[in-house]
Amino acid sequence: MYPIVRKEILSASVKLFDLKAPLVAAKAKAGQFFILRSDEKGERIPLTIADFDREQGTITAIFQEIGAGTRLLGQLEAGDAVLDVVGPLGVPSEIERFDGPVVVVGGGVGIAPIYPIARALKEAGNRVVSIIGARNKELLFWEEKMAAVSDELIVCTDDGSYGRKGFVTDALKDFYEANKDLQRVWAIGPMPMMRAIANTTRPMGVHTIVSMNPLMMDGTGMCGACRVLVGGETKFACVDGPEFDGHLVDFDLALKRLTIYRDEEKRALAALEHHHEGGRCGCH
Amino acid sequence: MSLKEKIRQEMPCQDPQVRRANFDEVALGYTEEQAVKEAARCIQCKKPKCREGCPVEVLIPDFIKAVAERDFAGAAVKLKEKNALPAICGRVCPQESQCEEKCILGIKSEPVAIGRLERFVADWEMAQGASATEAAPAKGAKVAVIGAGPAGLTCAAELAKLGYAVTVFEALHTAGGVLMYGIPEFRLPKAIVDKEIANLRQLGVELQFNVVIGPSMTVEELMNEQGYAAVFLGTGAGLPNFMGIPGENLCGVFSANEFLTRTNLMKGFRFPEYGTPVKLGRKVAVLGAGNVAMDAARTAVRLGAEEVTIVYRRSDKEMPARAEEIEHAREEGVQFKLLTNPVEIIGDENGWVKAMKCLRYELGEPDASGRRKPVAIPGSEFVMDMDTVIVAIGTGPNPLATKSTAGLELNRRGNIVADEEGRTSIPGVFAGGDIVTGAATVILAMGAGKKAAQAIDAYITAKAAEAAN
Ligand SMILES: Cc1cc2nc3c(=O)[nH]c(=O)nc-3n(C[C@H](O)[C@H](O)[C@H](O)COP(=O)(O)OP(=O)(O)OC[C@H]3O[C@@H](n4cnc5c(N)ncnc54)[C@H](O)[C@@H]3O)c2cc1C
Ligand SMILES: Cc1cc2nc3c(=O)[nH]c(=O)nc-3n(C[C@H](O)[C@H](O)[C@H](O)COP(=O)(O)OP(=O)(O)OC[C@H]3O[C@@H](n4cnc5c(N)ncnc54)[C@H](O)[C@@H]3O)c2cc1C
Ligand code: SF4
Ligand code: SF4
Ligand code: FES
Numbered sequence: 001m002y003p004i005v006r007k008e009i010l011s012a013s014v015k016l017f018d019l020k021a022p023l024v025a026a027k028a029k030a031g032q033f034f035i036l037r038s039d040e041k042g043e044r045i046p047l048t049i050a051d052f053d054r055e056q057g058t059i060t061a062i063f064q065e066i067g068a069g070t071r072l073l074g075q076l077e078a079g080d081a082v083l084d085v086v087g088p089l090g091v092p093s094e095i096e097r098f099d100g101p102v103v104v105v106g107g108g109v110g111i112a113p114i115y116p117i118a119r120a121l122k123e124a125g126n127r128v129v130s131i132i133g134a135r136n137k138e139l140l141f142w143e144e145k146m147a148a149v150s151d152e153l154i155v156c157t158d159d160g161s162y163g164r165k166g167f168v169t170d171a172l173k174d175f176y177e178a179n180k181d182l183q184r185v186w187a188i189g190p191m192p193m194m195r196a197i198a199n200t201t202r203p204m205g206v207h208t209i210v211s212m213n214p215l216m217m218d219g220t221g222m223c224g225a226c227r228v229l230v231g232g233e234t235k236f237a238c239v240d241g242p243e244f245d246g247h248l249v250d251f252d253l254a255l256k257r258l259t260i261y262r263d264e265e266k267r268a269l270a271a272l273e274h275h276h277e278g279g280r281c282g283c284h
Numbered sequence: 285m286s287l288k289e290k291i292r293q294e295m296p297c298q299d300p301q302v303r304r305a306n307f308d309e310v311a312l313g314y315t316e317e318q319a320v321k322e323a324a325r326c327i328q329c330k331k332p333k334c335r336e337g338c339p340v341e342v343l344i345p346d347f348i349k350a351v352a353e354r355d356f357a358g359a360a361v362k363l364k365e366k367n368a369l370p371a372i373c374g375r376v377c378p379q380e381s382q383c384e385e386k387c388i389l390g391i392k393s394e395p396v397a398i399g400r401l402e403r404f405v406a407d408w409e410m411a412q413g414a415s416a417t418e419a420a421p422a423k424g425a426k427v428a429v430i431g432a433g434p435a436g437l438t439c440a441a442e443l444a445k446l447g448y449a450v451t452v453f454e455a456l457h458t459a460g461g462v463l464m465y466g467i468p469e470f471r472l473p474k475a476i477v478d479k480e481i482a483n484l485r486q487l488g489v490e491l492q493f494n495v496v497i498g499p500s501m502t503v504e505e506l507m508n509e510q511g512y513a514a515v516f517l518g519t520g521a522g523l524p525n526f527m528g529i530p531g532e533n534l535c536g537v538f539s540a541n542e543f544l545t546r547t548n549l550m551k552g553f554r555f556p557e558y559g560t561p562v563k564l565g566r567k568v569a570v571l572g573a574g575n576v577a578m579d580a581a582r583t584a585v586r587l588g589a590e591e592v593t594i595v596y597r598r599s600d601k602e603m604p605a606r607a608e609e610i611e612h613a614r615e616e617g618v619q620f621k622l623l624t625n626p627v628e629i630i631g632d633e634n635g636w637v638k639a640m641k642c643l644r645y646e647l648g649e650p651d652a653s654g655r656r657k658p659v660a661i662p663g664s665e666f667v668m669d670m671d672t673v674i675v676a677i678g679t680g681p682n683p684l685a686t687k688s689t690a691g692l693e694l695n696r697r698g699n700i701v702a703d704e705e706g707r708t709s710i711p712g713v714f715a716g717g718d719i720v721t722g723a724a725t726v727i728l729a730m731g732a733g734k735k736a737a738q739a740i741d742a743y744i745t746a747k748a749a750e751a752a753n
Contacts, residue, residue: 023500032499037457043550043559044457069559084457086494217545217560220455220496220684222465222522224539234526234533239683253533256635260535264561271556 001081002036005058010141013065014109015074016050022057024049024087030095030116031211031243034059034087035219038076042083043069046216046238048113048188049088059087062112062141068268089219090242093186093209095120100181101127101151105168105197107189108134111142113211114188119149127151129179131171133189137162168193169200182206187246191255198246210246212237214257229253290393293322295400295608300615304585307469307553310612311375316354319404323351326396329388334398337386340731342366344383344398351401360409363402368438369730371410371476374403376467376575377727380607410479420447425744428453428512430497430685433461435717435729435736436518437484442737444487448744451512452484453495455684458549461520462718463726465549466541468579470586471609474548498688507712513747514740517700517708517715518733521723522682526675527571531629536565536637540572540580540676547583565671566590569640571626572676573603578610580674581618589672592618597625597645597658623647623658627665629673640670679723689713697722706736707743714740 006018024034028049035044051060065074076082095117102121106114111132122128128149133156134140140155140162147153154171155163164171168189176182185208187197194210201208214226214237221239228237231248235241296312297303303310314322326348334344343362350359363370377383379399387395425448429440432454440450458464460477485491495501497519506512524539526532543562546552552562568589570581573596584592594613596603599622603610614620621642628641644664647656681698693701693709699722706714716732718724 023495027500041551041558068556072559084494086455086457086496086500088499089496217542217550218456220522221682222524223542223545224524224526225542227533229533236523253635256535257533259634261561261563264555264563268556268559268561 001083002085003081004076004078007076007078010062011139013074014062014139014141015065016060016062017076018053018058018060019082019085020057021059021085021087024085025052025054025057025059028052028059028088029092030120031093031113032088032090033113033219033242034061034085034089035216036061036073036082036086037084038069038073038082040083042072044084044217044219045069045073046089046213046219048211050112050115052116059085060112062109064109067265068272071269071272086219089238091240093117093120093243095124097125098183100183101129101179102184103129103131103172103175103182103186104150105172105185105187105189106130106132106146107168107187107193108139110187110189110193111140111146114186115142115145115149117186117188118146122149122151129175130154131156131168131175133157133168133171135159167196169196172197172200176201176204176206185209185246186211191251191258194246195251198249198251202247208246209243210249211242212244212249212254213242214254215260228257289321289325292325292394292397293318293400295397297612300612300617303470304616307586309473310470311608313407314400314404319351319401320354322397323348323401325389326352327389333386333388334383334396337383339382339725339727340366340734342383342402347405348396348398348401351405356405356408357412359405363405367402367727367730368441368734369434369480369726370402371406372434372463372472372480373727373730374399374401374406375472375476376606376725378606378725382727410476420445422449423447423744425449425513425748426451426511427514427516427740427744428506428510429516429518430503431455431461431518431520431717431719432459432481432491433518433520433717433729434463434726435520435719435733436461436516437480438730438733439516439518439716439737439740440489440733441484441487442734443740444484444489446737446741448741449488449490451490451492453492453497453501455494455496456549457493459491459493461518465545466576466579468544468548468583470582471579496684498684503685503689503692503710503713513744514712514714516706516733516736516740517685517713517719518717518729519682519685519719520729521679521718523680524675525678525680527626527677529626529628531631531637532673532675534629534631534637535635536563536671537629537673537675538563540570540576540674541679543580543674544576544583547587553587562587563672564589565637567670568592568672568674569626569668569670570594570674570676572596572678573598573605573610574676574678575605575609577676578605578613578618580676582609582613582616584672584674585616585618593621593668594618595621595624595626595640595642597623598655599623599647602655621668625658625660626673629670630667637671637673638669640668640673642666642668681719681722686719704735705739706732707739712743
């Protein structure tokens with residue numbers, strides 16, 4: 001069992017857990033993820049390692065409640081435990097020292113996974129400019145943490161309820177206009193956002209890395225559920241990624257592949273909500 | 285001896301119409317009467333050919349003799365001398381190309397049903413309750429076994445019996461490897477695998493789940509920092525192959541590994557009670573004709589698909605699956621489209637599979653494997669309507685442990701290079717099973733695990749002697 005040592009509610013549907021998982025904490029690097037299973041009947045849910053404390057042996061996960069799996073997870077409290085935690089998985093981000101500014105972009109829950117990358121880039125001596133965005137102020141989190149590892153932090157909200165009004169792509173474009181020596185961009189967030197960022201940087205010719213979040217199961221390269229098409233080649237996100245060249249990823253296909261189990265997911269959610277169909281509500 | 289039965293005892297099975305709708309075991313096992321009768325067919329050859337066909341040289345005539353004499357406990361002892369997991373092998377070995385292929389009775393009539401007898405004895409013994417196996421006095425050395433598939437489990441058991449402190453590190457949340465996530469319940473009940481694992485624990489073997497050797501911990505760390513005197517790599521096959529044809533990433537195209545793991549390991553057939561869904565359309569094509577393909581096809585039938593078709597580019601003689609599984613699949617209504625191979629998977633506007641374009645084949649000259657090579661018939665293209673395609677055309681080696689172990693020699697395909705005893709290019713690091721041979725069989729993986737255990741013992745003993753001098 002892997003205890004939840006701390007829980008924080010970041011917004012109505014976004015929760016944070018610090019999990020005791022010494023093996024994962026000891027090895028975690030920016031860009032990697034882990035897989036957890038809350039209980040015997042649960043799905044294997046991949047989540048990014050948003051932070052880690054090697055001494056305490058803990059890792060931090062921030063997750064959005066989307067379907068039945070993450071909803072059930074969100075019901076757990078500090079002091080509870082999850083059944084399985086395995087990791088770190090995936091290839092770590094390539095962190096090097098660049099001769100010019102680098103930009104990291106985090107959209108929505110994507111702020112969590114972009115944080116360790118920003119920190120690693122900063123520690124490597126880079127000039128790090130961070131752009132974080134959300135639909136509204138309520139959905140923003142970790143502004144201070146991001147500020148602490150950035151030379152400059154630009155905050156955007158779609159509705160202008162906080163920071164700059166507009167999309168992260170606009171902020172990135174403006175930054176590039178003033179800083180043509182931009183070296184590299186990392187973007188993590190919902191797939192449409194990553195695609196928009198990639199489309200923005202393509203004409204600039206700035207190498208852009210995105211972190212793909214396809215459906216996964218084992219996370220060890222065994223099942224092929226996580227395949228993504230990159231530059232016309234099939235890659236397994238769990239072992240070849242999750243980071244890929246954003247200009248080469250086939251986002252259309254990736255978005256379609258996320259819908260494979262949509263009907264089933266609806267069924268699971270309905271079962272959870274209406275306590276029927278033998279849903280895992282604990283009442284049967 | 286003239287009263288010997290010519291025909292072997294038939295295996296009692298669940299009715300095909302009933303079993304199409306459940307995941308319970310298909311073959312029910314011999315009764316005592318049947319087992320004794322079948323055992324009496326064996327003529328106790330002085331030079332038993334059957335043993336030559338068995339990769340671990342089970343003492344076949346000896347255990348069968350005991351069965352004929354109704355000494356089932358004695359039969360179990362004989363059987364287990366060479367085979368640690370007979371309940372599993374009796375069920376999944378490709379007997380018709382191993383022990384039974386060589387049985388002398390097969391020349392004139394039917395071979396002795398060695399596999400069925402093996403299963404009978406193992407099941408009988410399990411029903412009596414576990415017999416405590418004694419471990420040898422502790423040797424004071426630790427060995428790490430990576431991967432809890434048949435190779436790793438067998439290696440661990442052997443080492444524990446020799447007195448080593450053994451820890452098994454497994455990436456998944458449960459032990460068994462393919463026995464657990466690949467081979468379905470209706471062919472190998474998971475309770476049997478669980479029992480074997482319980483036996484292992486009784487021997488004092490420690491199992492650590494959720495540890496991926498490579499990313500979570502390296503082989504080097506195990507040996508240099510954690511004091512393991514030797515490491516056995518039994519990480520098996522992973523990385524499913526795809527065909528490299530257009531459309532294979534469409535929604536509705538799954539690897540057999542994904543489909544079977546969702547169903548078996550994650551219990552997707554009980555969704556939504558269990559959280560992991562399995563997706564299945566009405567018309568399912570399974571590409572390939574090995575055990576994996578049969579398992580996928582028969583699982584699809586059980587999950588309610590209306591039409592399930594095996595698509596294979598050779599003819600039925602070349603199908604690599606166990607004969608019994610092919611027969612069972614046919615009985616359950618699986619269709620076979622042989623000498624056929626897809627060239628493209630066609631999608632609809634939403635990115636879902638809707639059809640498969642195929643070519644017909646004919647058999648040409650024998651190829652390197654001795655099988656007649658299928659040759660495409662020009663102009664034979666046709667389209668099959670389909671909404672699900674399950675790809676079961678083999679797997680490559682699991683790369684995580686091998687990639688992270690510097691100095692470990694791999695072959696072109698990425699399999700570990702190891703000698704007969706499992707020694708790799710790194711002293712103290714041994715390997716066996718699918719990670720060495722490529723996708724093979726349970727019994728070969730077990731045989732490799734056992735041999736490696738003996739080599740590990742020899743290695744550690746020699747090293748200790750060296751240190752003492
Ligand atoms: C490498 C990796 C890292 C991830 N890191 C994080 C993270 O740090 N925080 C976080 O909140 N989420 C993260 N995700 C996504 C997270 O795993 C999914 O949201 C979760 O598995 C959904 O499970 P569910 O049962 O709640 O929803 P489901 O019922 O399975 O799905 C509900 C809806 O969510 C969509 N969906 C399903 N899986 C994913 C997915 N993997 N990504 C995006 N949408 C999905 C489906 O299309 C569906 O419409 C990550 C995914 C991957 C592969
Ligand atoms: C669907 C299917 C049906 C089959 N049917 C038959 C049959 O009827 N008869 C037959 O003889 N054979 C059959 N086989 C083949 C047989 O199952 C395999 O040959 C056998 O399981 C190989 O054993 P193994 O121990 O080498 O590997 P596996 O069984 O693959 O086990 C390897 C284990 O190592 C773990 N692992 C991998 N990497 C790591 C890592 N880095 N760290 C920690 N753990 C790791 C894996 O999670 C897995 O549990 C079938 C295979 C499949 C897939
Ligand atoms: S282990 Fe397999 S090959 Fe050997 S005797 Fe038993 S069934 Fe036959
Ligand atoms: S070859 Fe056949 S008949 Fe001869 S000992 Fe073996 S099983 Fe018996
Ligand atoms: S999640 Fe199974 S191969 Fe990547």
